[in-house]
Amino acid sequence: MEQKNIELLIEAFSNALEIPKSSVDDNLKYQGIPQWDSITHMILISEIENTFQIEIDSDEVLELNSFSKSKEILGKYNL
Amino acid sequence: MESLLEQMKKNVHSIFLDATTGKTYHLQELLLSIPKLDGKKLVFLYLGNDIRSTSIYLSFLDTDHATVLLSESLDTSLKENLESEYRPTIIFDCKRDHIDGFESKTVPSDAFQTSIFIGDHTPTTVHSNCKVLLSTSGTTGSPKFVKLSEENLLQNARSICNYLPIIKDDVTPLNLPLYYSYGLSVLHSNAINGGTIVCGLPDILQKEFWNQMESFGFTSIAGVPYIYEMLRRIGFLKKEHPQLRYITQAGGNLSQNIKKEFNTYCLEHHIHFYVMYGQTEATARISYVPPHLLEDKITSIGIPIENGRLSLDKETGELLYKGPNVFGGYSEKRMDLNKWEHIEFLRTGDLAERDEDGFYYIKGRLKRFVKIFGNRVNLDEIERYLKSSLNIALVACVGIEDKFILISHCEGHIKDEQIKSGLFDKFKIHQTSIKIQQIEEMPLTNNGKINYKKITEDFK
Structure with a gap:
């Protein structure tokens, strides 16, 4: 991913999970912190979709379960 | 039995x-x-x-x-x-x-x-x-x-x-x-x-x-x-x-x-x-x-x-x-x-x-509450909390179709983040479930109470 897009992705995570940008790193996993639960996961998905103007495939909603995985998935959208 | x-x-x-x-x-x-x-x-x-x-x-x-x-x-x-x-x-x-x-x-x-x-x-x-x-x-x-x-x-x-x-x-x-x-x-x-x-x-x-x-x-x-x-x-x-x-x-x-x-x-x-x-x-x-x-x-x-x-x-x-x-x-x-x-x-x-x-x-609903993510949230309780914690004189909370809570107030100095972080800490309400609007004048009913109906209608 381009650095500019990684910045945007970090911002999307930070907004959706209500955590500081500095906490968004490759260790961040679904349910790894209390703030990333099933409710905020759905918020995160729409935040990412709005940020990049893409539509995330239904199977990928489940696959996107860590910050590093999200970069991998967004790679498929040529970002 | x-x-x-x-x-x-x-x-x-x-x-x-x-x-x-x-x-x-x-x-x-x-x-x-x-x-x-x-x-x-x-x-x-x-x-x-x-x-x-x-x-x-x-x-x-x-x-x-x-x-x-x-x-x-x-x-x-x-x-x-x-x-x-x-x-x-x-x-x-x-x-x-x-x-x-x-x-x-x-x-x-x-x-x-x-x-x-x-x-x-x-x-x-x-x-x-x-x-x-x-x-x-x-x-x-x-x-x-x-x-x-x-x-x-x-x-x-x-x-x-x-x-x-x-x-x-x-x-x-x-x-x-x-x-x-x-x-x-x-x-x-x-x-x-x-x-x-x-x-x-x-x-x-x-x-x-x-x-x-x-x-x-x-x-x-x-x-x-x-x-x-x-x-x-x-x-x-x-x-x-x-x-x-x-x-x-x-x-x-x-x-x-x-x-x-x-x-x-x-x-x-x-x-x-x-x-x-x-x-x-x-x-x-x-x-x-x-x-x-x-x-x-x-x-x-x-x-x-x-x-x-x-x-x-x-x-x-x-x-x-x-x-x-x-x-x-x-x-x-x-x-x-x-x-x-x-x-x-x-x-x-x-x-x-x-x-x-x-x-x-x-x-x-007769009672003033909303259901956000399956949980009941009492709107009057939120109002009381915002009034005391942020010292707001007039604040009105209404639920919009169980999707989010609309908070209306007239205080220019209060930042949206203060309200959102307060509600998250106290009630665990996510910021995307909250919309905040600053209005010039609080709509009131004839007997001086907050006119929730008008706030809801104006928003739509």
């Missing part, structure tokens, strides 16, 4: 499956020998969805004690606040190694070891009818509990078994928390009439849940509206679920278009779709729509469950419920536990209408 647990013991088909290990247990194996204490004591159980939580809950159901069911993931400070208010004698909490003033005791069992905390302070007096106490507000740590009796639990479980097609071949996932009345009702009704009950599942947003759904062959799923929204988003309706016999929805109003999509899918796949209505104050369930009539009655909350009766307040149109599952009042502090109110009619706070077939429809 026969107890709920005795009813469960009579079900020879009941098996509890631990999804994390694949091991199965009979009810008897899950019943731990709780140390004998004189008299009825107050017990706090901080529960998760693991087999041990189910085991400890069922074990206390087998005693005379009154148990308060709470989430194990509550912040420690919230747990301590509740404990200092209510002073329970026994606490079960896997998240803490030590609690001041309590001694840890191992509870032996054939299945697995666990421990509970026992305190030696003067016990809290609890009314003999109080059996299970539940919170209505989810995970905010509010001390307001709904008092339920053994009779409430048993009667509601029986009524549910009367309309849901629960059978001995079922494989039922406990995918809702036990401290939530709907989740607890799934355990109760299936333990007395069903077959295999699956504990220790990951949530539905993890692939592992769907692998287990396939390998164990879940025959039902229970969900509140946001779970249905998730199911739809993750492609549930695009796939086949051959083992699934029925699904249930409660805990608030599901958008009509999503409800219709699920109904169409279920009709095509011979799955029964039960849309239901209830309140913790009625133990869980009040009414349901028979699946074959759902297409015609898509916006209805249905007809009352067995032994329950619905009626409308002649003056206000408020929906009233009468039945053996109506609670014995709220408890907001320690002294309230020693009281039990006889409540003939439960005032639901919902405004309703009835059609010529006897089906009820919710038309609005």
